[in-house]
Amino acid sequence: MYKITWDKETGGVLLHSRIVDGTLGTSPRPVFWEELDLLKLNELGWKYPHCEEPLLWAINKQYWYRGELVFEVKGANIYDEATVVFQPRKEALKLKPVNVKKMLENCKEYMFLLESEAIEFIHETYIQYAGSRKSVQSVAANQLDYEALAARAEKKSKTKMAIVKEDCDSFEIVPLDKAEEQGRKIYQTTKIDKFLASFSGGKDSQVVLDLCTRAIPSTDFEVIYSDTGYELPPSLFLYEDVQKHYKELYPDLKFSVARNHESVLNYWDKIGTPSDTHRWCCSIMKTAPLYRGLKQDGTNKQAKVLTFDGVRAEESVKRGAYMRVGKGKHTTITNAHPIINWNAVEIFLYLFKHDLPINEAYRYGKARVGCLICPFSTAWDDMIASKRYGTELKPFTERLVAWSKDSKIGKVDEFIKERRWKIKAIGNTDLVKTAVSFSDANNSFTATVKNPLHSVYEWLPALCEYTVEQKDNVDKGSLRFDGNVYDFHLKYEKEKNQYIFVVENPSAQLSFLLRRVIYKSAYCVHCEVCEVDCPTGALSIVPNVYIDKTKCIHCHKCLNSHDLGCISADCVRMIKNMNNNEETKIQGYKTFGFREEWLQEYLVDPEYFWKSNSLGTAQVDGFKAWLKDAEINDSKNKLTRFGELLQQIYVDDTNLTWELILTNLSYNSFIVNWFVNNIKIGQEYDRKILEGMINEQGYSSKGKTVANAVAALIQTFDYSPIGDTLNMSMNTDGKNNVRGGYEEITKAGLAYSLYKYAEKKGVHSLRVSDFYNDECTSGPFRVLGISKQVFNNTLKALNSANNRVLIAELAMGLDSITLREDLNSISCLESLL
Ligand code: SF4
Ligand code: SF4
Numbered sequence: 001m002y003k004i005t006w007d008k009e010t011g012g013v014l015l016h017s018r019i020v021d022g023t024l025g026t027s028p029r030p031v032f033w034e035e036l037d038l039l040k041l042n043e044l045g046w047k048y049p050h051c052e053e054p055l056l057w058a059i060n061k062q063y064w065y066r067g068e069l070v071f072e073v074k075g076a077n078i079y080d081e082a083t084v085v086f087q088p089r090k091e092a093l094k095l096k097p098v099n100v101k102k103m104l105e106n107c108k109e110y111m112f113l114l115e116s117e118a119i120e121f122i123h124e125t126y127i128q129y130a131g132s133r134k135s136v137q138s139v140a141a142n143q144l145d146y147e148a149l150a151a152r153a154e155k156k157s158k159t160k161m162a163i164v165k166e167d168c169d170s171f172e173i174v175p176l177d178k179a180e181e182q183g184r185k186i187y188q189t190t191k192i193d194k195f196l197a198s199f200s201g202g203k204d205s206q207v208v209l210d211l212c213t214r215a216i217p218s219t220d221f222e223v224i225y226s227d228t229g230y231e232l233p234p235s236l237f238l239y240e241d242v243q244k245h246y247k248e249l250y251p252d253l254k255f256s257v258a259r260n261h262e263s264v265l266n267y268w269d270k271i272g273t274p275s276d277t278h279r280w281c282c283s284i285m286k287t288a289p290l291y292r293g294l295k296q297d298g299t300n301k302q303a304k305v306l307t308f309d310g311v312r313a314e315e316s317v318k319r320g321a322y323m324r325v326g327k328g329k330h331t332t333i334t335n336a337h338p339i340i341n342w343n344a345v346e347i348f349l350y351l352f353k354h355d356l357p358i359n360e361a362y363r364y365g366k367a368r369v370g371c372l373i374c375p376f377s378t379a380w381d382d383m384i385a386s387k388r389y390g391t392e393l394k395p396f397t398e399r400l401v402a403w404s405k406d407s408k409i410g411k412v413d414e415f416i417k418e419r420r421w422k423i424k425a426i427g428n429t430d431l432v433k434t435a436v437s438f439s440d441a442n443n444s445f446t447a448t449v450k451n452p453l454h455s456v457y458e459w460l461p462a463l464c465e466y467t468v469e470q471k472d473n474v475d476k477g478s479l480r481f482d483g484n485v486y487d488f489h490l491k492y493e494k495e496k497n498q499y500i501f502v503v504e505n506p507s508a509q510l511s512f513l514l515r516r517v518i519y520k521s522a523y524c525v526h527c528e529v530c531e532v533d534c535p536t537g538a539l540s541i542v543p544n545v546y547i548d549k550t551k552c553i554h555c556h557k558c559l560n561s562h563d564l565g566c567i568s569a570d571c572v573r574m575i576k577n578m579n580n581n582e583e584t585k586i587q588g589y590k591t592f593g594f595r596e597e598w599l600q601e602y603l604v605d606p607e608y609f610w611k612s613n614s615l616g617t618a619q620v621d622g623f624k625a626w627l628k629d630a631e632i633n634d635s636k637n638k639l640t641r642f643g644e645l646l647q648q649i650y651v652d653d654t655n656l657t658w659e660l661i662l663t664n665l666s667y668n669s670f671i672v673n674w675f676v677n678n679i680k681i682g683q684e685y686d687r688k689i690l691e692g693m694i695n696e697q698g699y700s701s702k703g704k705t706v707a708n709a710v711a712a713l714i715q716t717f718d719y720s721p722i723g724d725t726l727n728m729s730m731n732t733d734g735k736n737n738v739r740g741g742y743e744e745i746t747k748a749g750l751a752y753s754l755y756k757y758a759e760k761k762g763v764h765s766l767r768v769s770d771f772y773n774d775e776c777t778s779g780p781f782r783v784l785g786i787s788k789q790v791f792n793n794t795l796k797a798l799n800s801a802n803n804r805v806l807i808a809e810l811a812m813g814l815d816s817i818t819l820r821e822d823l824n825s826i827s828c829l830e831s832l833l
Helices: 033-038 100-106 108-138 146-157 176-181 203-215 233-249 264-271 280-292 344-353 379-388 390-406 412-417 508-523 567-588 596-604 606-611 617-629 641-649 654-668 670-678 687-696 705-719 747-761 780-784 788-800 825-832
Strands: 003-007 012-016 029-031 056-059 062-065 068-074 083-086 161-165 171-175 194-199 222-226 254-258 305-308 325-327 333-336 435-439 444-450 465-471 474-481 484-493 498-504 765-767 806-809 816-819
Touching: 012 100, 012 344, 029 344, 033 379, 100 108, 100 344, 108 194, 108 203, 108 305, 108 333, 108 344, 146 161, 146 171, 161 176, 171 176, 194 203, 203 233, 203 305, 203 344, 222 233, 222 280, 233 254, 254 280, 264 280, 264 390, 264 567, 280 567, 379 390, 390 412, 435 508, 444 508, 498 508, 508 567, 567 617, 596 606, 596 617, 596 641, 617 654, 641 654, 641 825, 654 670, 654 747, 654 780, 670 687, 670 705, 670 780, 687 705, 747 765, 747 780, 747 788, 747 816, 747 825, 780 788, 788 806
Parallel strands: 194 222, 194 305, 222 254, 305 333
Antiparallel strands: 003 012, 029 056, 056 062, 062 068, 068 083, 161 171, 325 333, 435 444, 444 498, 465 474, 474 484, 484 498, 765 816, 806 816
16 A cells, blocks of 8 residues: 655665655565575575574565665476576575564554554444344344345346435345435445454454454454464464464454365366466365355254455456455455555564564465466466475375376476466366256257256256156156246156257257256255355255255356356366367467468458458468467457557558468467467478477377468468568578567567566566476467566656556566456556557
8 A cells, every 4th residue: 555665774664655766666575584594695695694584585586685685586387496696796695584563663653554444444344244244133024135126227228227225224225326325324235143253364354353453343253264274383273372372362263274075186087177267266176165064053044244354456457356345256245445555565564563463475485375276376386385395285286297298298397397287178078078068949949968966956946936747768748947847857867877958949048057957956066155155044065965945946047157157067067178279279270370461351351351362261260260279359250449559550560460360369269379389489391390399299189280380470471571571480491480589579579578478377466587497388478479678668768658557667677567457458558558
């Protein structure tokens, strides 16, 4: 929240209410002697005490002592130690600890304001929702489900609605803008059964817990620690310490631990690894056990809870967009974020000020404390985990190695140390033997399900009421859905262990929900995630799926709780599709490249183009695939907003047009992504070399798939400016090609590339040097091949432009880039055009 500068006097930091000379663009983290020992600074000649206080500060991989950059680290990963690169004359420093007491004294006023505001927010939120709970109990009219009423009104009026409270203590639904205009308090829900402070072992949740104890009576909230099963060992110890500390102060404060009924390794074995597009572990191991543990006594009904959590905007663009009180992932959860605007320094200052214990993992250099292995952490985190907690990490890395080999991934060591497993979910699950296929031919819905885990009748009660008569191998019945009756029949083919389920003339909605019933029946591994979404307590998952027909209101929340209706089905799709996707994308272009002349013809009049164009039929298919991967067209082959923007620029600005296209292709096209990550600047190649390299890396392909993809890529280089203007293909001797660097990047091209990268990573703070790391697999250097000097110069131009889309701090050894939270890749481009 406050601006930060170094404080040479204390060796710490100072807070300011506005930007002053020397303001840091990124919040630093304190560095302790344990991290320096881990980096072997003691063996390299540095002297420092083994003390409680921090010794210096780090911003990403740069280390600062009393306002001066003293060294950087490079190259750490799960297998390799970090290399320390000293600044000149900093090879043998003698460090004094930060004077924490003085630093706190200097920051006293700002910390007081920050804490008071957060405590007031927690207190007011508690009073507001505890008050609504009382109103619901005392005023009969308030028993109504106001959330459902607001949702219905919203659907009808197509206007955002809000729940507000009247003077007479009853609630009302009004348009949100009107409520805001009148300055009225908005309620996310009227019924809160419990207040929680969620605890994760990390610094942010520790601060929120402490603030809650200062704002809410200890009898009125609970602390729940979600143990995911692959917690860092010190987080478990910290939980014990924290519990002891507060129990002494507030004996009636309730603490508990939430765990899934199965171990995380069992889930890895059943549904494969989590990946950064599908972090199932958060839902299955963390949130579902937490909220499932809050069932109301005697009923199976989910309690409605308001959780005070440690979400902070600094951590990602997405989090920055959160409202301070909003609906959570599950329908029964409301989240409040008391420290949403705090920065990391303020969090640490709070911990120092209140003498709260610091998780050991921070002392060893972790910037965020999460699980032992996580798709969202970094190679640096892997290094710390493997050095400090190697025994606990081993079962996971063993599986990564074994499954990478099973998936025929070449160079397994690199695949793991470069963390490519986080993009490519892998696994060795029996569930891949389960196969589901659907057909909507002849006005019938037909599902063919092979090797299902469960009977379809386990989940059918959630859909609607039904009757069924079972005879021999065929069941006949009818579904009562949405006021209509639909006949169905189900035929078992025992020898194939499969069944065929047919429903006649279903509505679109019925057909959609039937697919979900089928997916759940085929793939359910009893993870319990969808049980949390059931509002009536009708659904139980463990030990077996059971839907209490007397309680089920057919709200379909359990069927809509996840993509495909089931997290397990979605995981299996990811593992199965990984190769299939590559296959499809490799095959999609046939042998045709992305030609500039076709694009020009298309952009002149996209609608007319599909009626009449100069392309052959096979070329049209290839071109459609390129348009989709370049994000010019959507999956329905319609021009996107990005495509509309290209229409404005392609005639006058060739460089920008193809910089943008190449950036998009690098994320969506297997062959382009492979090329930019495997062929270095200055490297020679020809068609055969590329084919050989791809095959060596074990990408599955049938027949001429790889050869065709390479042909399409080479054609793209030959027939579009990607080859000779962006220098992907510089023809040296008439035979071999060389990938060249590119120095003519446009400002808009660089800004778009940065926003796109940030969107994919979920961050808005970046560093120039990170793009030149071996680990970086996208961004302006890897994709467009621009040098650091050109990168910096273009950043400076963007930084000083009138319509500034980013802040670049490049002086004094800094190389940080902060993107605007109100822009994304498209709006940034719009603003620059
Ligand atoms: S979520 Fe809705 S449809 Fe599913 S079991 Fe519960 S009440 Fe029934
Ligand atoms: S149906 Fe899917 S999401 Fe629901 S409990 Fe089973 S595995 Fe989990």
